[in-house]
Amino acid sequence: MDVLILLGSFLLLIMFRVPIALALILSSLITGLYMDINLAALMQRMVGGLNSFSLLAIPFFVLAGEIMNEGGISRRLINLSNVIIGKIRGGLAMMNVLASTFFGGISGSAIADTSSVGSVMIPMMKKQGYDSNFAVATTISSSAQGVMIPPSHNMIIYSTAAGGISVGALFMGGLVPGLLLGFALMVITYILSVKRNYPKGEAVQAKDIPRIVWEGLLGLFTAVIILGGIISGFFTVTESAAIGTLYAFIITFFVYRDIKITRMGVILQRTFKTLSMVLFLIAASSAFGWLLALLKVPAMVSNTLISLSPNDIVTILLIVIILLALGMIMDMAPLILIATPILLPVATAVGMDPVHFGVVLILCLAIGLITPPVGTVLFVGSAIGRISIEESTKGLLPFYIVMLVILFIVAFVPELTLFLPNILGE
Amino acid sequence: GGNDSPANDTETDNGNGSADEETSEGTEEAVETVTLRLAENHPEDYPTTIGNKEFARLVEEKTNGRYKIEVYAGGQLGQESQVLEQVQLGTIELARVNAIPLTQFSDQIGVLSMPYLFDDEEAKWEKLNGEVGQDLLATLDGSNLVGLAFYDSGERSFYNSERPIRTPEDMKGLQIRVQSSELAIDIVEALGGSATPMEFGEVYSALQTGVIDGAENNFPSYYTTNHYQVAKYFTVNGYQGTPEVLLASQSLWDKLSEEDQQIFREAALESVAVQRAAWAELTEKAKNAVVEGGSELIEVDDITPWREAVQPVYDKYGAQFEEWIERLTQ
Amino acid sequence: MKVVKMIKTGLDRILLVSSLTLLTAMVVVIIYQVFSRQVLGTAPAWSEEVSRLLFVWVSFLGIAYGFKEKVHIGVGLVVNKLPEKVQDAFDYFAKILVIGFGILMIHYGWQFTVLTSTSTMPGTGMPSSMLYVVIPIAGAFVTFNGIELLFRKGMHQKLDDVIEE
Ligand code: NA
Ligand code: NA
Numbered sequence: 067m068d069v070l071i072l073l074g075s076f077l078l079l080i081m082f083r084v085p086i087a088l089a090l091i092l093s094s095l096i097t098g099l100y101m102d103i104n105l106a107a108l109m110q111r112m113v114g115g116l117n118s119f120s121l122l123a124i125p126f127f128v129l130a131g132e133i134m135n136e137g138g139i140s141r142r143l144i145n146l147s148n149v150i151i152g153k154i155r156g157g158l159a160m161m162n163v164l165a166s167t168f169f170g171g172i173s174g175s176a177i178a179d180t181s182s183v184g185s186v187m188i189p190m191m192k193k194q195g196y197d198s199n200f201a202v203a204t205t206i207s208s209s210a211q212g213v214m215i216p217p218s219h220n221m222i223i224y225s226t227a228a229g230g231i232s233v234g235a236l237f238m239g240g241l242v243p244g245l246l247l248g249f250a251l252m253v254i255t256y257i258l259s260v261k262r263n264y265p266k267g268e269a270v271q272a273k274d275i276p277r278i279v280w281e282g283l284l285g286l287f288t289a290v291i292i293l294g295g296i297i298s299g300f301f302t303v304t305e306s307a308a309i310g311t312l313y314a315f316i317i318t319f320f321v322y323r324d325i326k327i328t329r330m331g332v333i334l335q336r337t338f339k340t341l342s343m344v345l346f347l348i349a350a351s352s353a354f355g356w357l358l359a360l361l362k363v364p365a366m367v368s369n370t371l372i373s374l375s376p377n378d379i380v381t382i383l384l385i386v387i388i389l390l391a392l393g394m395i396m397d398m399a400p401l402i403l404i405a406t407p408i409l410l411p412v413a414t415a416v417g418m419d420p421v422h423f424g425v426v427l428i429l430c431l432a433i434g435l436i437t438p439p440v441g442t443v444l445f446v447g448s449a450i451g452r453i454s455i456e457e458s459t460k461g462l463l464p465f466y467i468v469m470l471v472i473l474f475i476v477a478f479v480p481e482l483t484l485f486l487p488n489i490l491g492e
Numbered sequence: 493g494g495n496d497s498p499a500n501d502t503e504t505d506n507g508n509g510s511a512d513e514e515t516s517e518g519t520e521e522a523v524e525t526v527t528l529r530l531a532e533n534h535p536e537d538y539p540t541t542i543g544n545k546e547f548a549r550l551v552e553e554k555t556n557g558r559y560k561i562e563v564y565a566g567g568q569l570g571q572e573s574q575v576l577e578q579v580q581l582g583t584i585e586l587a588r589v590n591a592i593p594l595t596q597f598s599d600q601i602g603v604l605s606m607p608y609l610f611d612d613e614e615a616k617w618e619k620l621n622g623e624v625g626q627d628l629l630a631t632l633d634g635s636n637l638v639g640l641a642f643y644d645s646g647e648r649s650f651y652n653s654e655r656p657i658r659t660p661e662d663m664k665g666l667q668i669r670v671q672s673s674e675l676a677i678d679i680v681e682a683l684g685g686s687a688t689p690m691e692f693g694e695v696y697s698a699l700q701t702g703v704i705d706g707a708e709n710n711f712p713s714y715y716t717t718n719h720y721q722v723a724k725y726f727t728v729n730g731y732q733g734t735p736e737v738l739l740a741s742q743s744l745w746d747k748l749s750e751e752d753q754q755i756f757r758e759a760a761l762e763s764v765a766v767q768r769a770a771w772a773e774l775t776e777k778a779k780n781a782v783v784e785g786g787s788e789l790i791e792v793d794d795i796t797p798w799r800e801a802v803q804p805v806y807d808k809y810g811a812q813f814e815e816w817i818e819r820l821t822q
Numbered sequence: 823m824k825v826v827k828m829i830k831t832g833l834d835r836i837l838l839v840s841s842l843t844l845l846t847a848m849v850v851v852i853i854y855q856v857f858s859r860q861v862l863g864t865a866p867a868w869s870e871e872v873s874r875l876l877f878v879w880v881s882f883l884g885i886a887y888g889f890k891e892k893v894h895i896g897v898g899l900v901v902n903k904l905p906e907k908v909q910d911a912f913d914y915f916a917k918i919l920v921i922g923f924g925i926l927m928i929h930y931g932w933q934f935t936v937l938t939s940t941s942t943m944p945g946t947g948m949p950s951s952m953l954y955v956v957i958p959i960a961g962a963f964v965t966f967n968g969i970e971l972l973f974r975k976g977m978h979q980k981l982d983d984v985i986e987e
Contacts, residue, residue: 083901083909084916085894085978087885092919095926106930106937107583109957114574116881117874117953119691122852125845125877229567230693298701301856302694308852334842341845342884343893349881359568360529397895407568442895577950580937596941596950635940672867673944689865 072097090350108353115352124219126307130314131173137318140182143168146282156259157267162187163208167248170212171289179209199461206447207465210432214244227406233303234296235487239421243476351403364408378416393434422480530586531575533567543767550759580636582743597635603813605734607802636742640760644771647730652706653723656790660801669707682804715778720787729792841883848876871945882956886963917971924965931957
């Protein structure tokens, strides 16, 4: 009964368009009331969900992203991609994908990627004669990839939810699948461009190349600092994020110098705005998840799943399907927090490594970001491209197929995820 | 984890959290079964969890099934300090936590973290299971927590990647990771090392890369964290043995009849033996495993120079714990 | 009405300025901790606890700010298909829930703050209630912003706003 009230009131509130985070905490409060629990306990769980040192890396990743974004990083990454890949057929579209791969190495936010890279690239692509839905589709499918490529604050949320799995290992684990996904998206982009006879890109003037490459690499070095700091063990994750932010600050205001330091006020405000969304979700999910644990839901679901499926492959398949389905209707952060305690025991029971499971989880939910009916990145991308969700979805069909293929490869070839963390002893 | 405990599969009331009512056949009156939650942050098969389950079994047996205790292992209900607050609120009725976070509520309990406090294990457990132990737990009064019994978490010792440590002199110049508390820092500094507070999860790679030279912990942790792979000199010289504590919420306690309170206390104290046996077994297992893995155990025959070296710690904190040190060591 | 508006504008300003100050302080504390560990060779026992405290404060003040800026995303699979009048009615309902949530935060947050006032945080020795007192404070701002929402249209950010960022 308690479980029904919790899930039922949550679904009802969501359908009534109550913000997801609010729906999570309100349904928890309603259930708490019914179970005669002191509601102060749920307030404490909201604080408890946030009160962890590794989560502190999130504000830094967001801040570093905002600083670099405001300082013109996306233009530089697009230019860099142009040097590398611009000249061939479908060059602009492939630049779009490559720029997102680079962008993913600096930020973990697919929305930020879509809105910054997309607002430059989509109009450019349309002007050169690409179909609108293709322009939007390349933009948003490649943004989903950035969630996999480290740094990624969603990996940190997973690490917390999974009870402190090494963030370094997760970052290294996400790298190869992320790059593989980027490569696959590039291939499909190229094939479609050739088939539909999209134009070649324009060559970059030779004299500009050194500056473009230099400035692009300077930006990408943020990722090297963050990853290097974590992997070498010289910094904790949070400390690495802080150093990366400091570096982004210096590059933006003392090297790029597109903007004045007085813009920091606006940058901080924007960071705060993004944070308020993510952190409320974390707080509310943590209260919701605590009630689920109290009601023994994780144990029930895990036991049922394990007893239901005849073998390990079917179980993994089930996990992937559940995650894809949930990802279609819900946001990433709360799903990571709520699904992890439920599905991780199932995954480990069939021999999945927690790092491998984490990468599969994030990939499933990243696909969820760009699928209807609820996909934040899909919404933002469609709005930028000024086309309907239906239209974008049509353009995305070949991309979904590619992403699913990569997902199954990643899910069933654990070595792909695990060999890097293993080499580095994480 | 990995090992699943079959004990969990016998539960009949999955899905309902608090106070269930069941009718048991055979008795004249309907017996009301109250289900209580016990929060445990260690995994299913860990010694403290084994102790919790023994406690649960004893309570159920002694109350003829009027009270049933469900153990939520693996930190499902939150980290220790957060669980403590839930116990204060009464949302979680029972919990097993380390004594260290309890010093937030009663600083007197901090005495149990003093270095080289007891002469040996036997003396330690005689005191902790006896009147002094109960009196010390009673200092939690007023914070909505009721201490029931102490559990064993062994002795913490130093290990490092540089050289065998036999005397405090050997500690000189070594960077030792400690928990972030003033006492922990003071102990290491008194012994001549330099203390570095750091998050636990970061220690392995910090040892590997040489950011720190050593750390301190008990055998099971030394083993399960794989620290033995990167810091092979383990000095068997337990310097600190802060125990674990089994506790109840005040609101549960107030609802229990006096006889039931007695039963809960007895059950808690009786479960200590099972818990300690499980601990000893785990320690032995871990010890063998690290030796097999190439660790060098350095036995310390004469503890006197170590006791003398930590005297500054007693000078600093001794006065505050005077009464307890006296009672615990007499 | 004008006075009410002025007060509300003042409150908004206080919320934003204090949040950004705490956010900046948090960044500075962590950078100091890195510096301290890497350069001075030892990290202070307080820095981690203080930065977590600041993080919790920033997060909770952010909840209130988020309602004002309409950043907390809603889904509304069903509602979105309905006529705008009906949609507004649903939004009105959600706004009342915001106010209710704010009031619960004040009430239970305060209760918890009092409960934890006797225990101390290990790193700094500050009372644990320092961590929790932000719940009722944020609750007050949530309530104010919820009331303000009643006089504004909608409660979700339009996607066009996202793009301008
Ligand atoms: Na990323
Ligand atoms: Na979706």
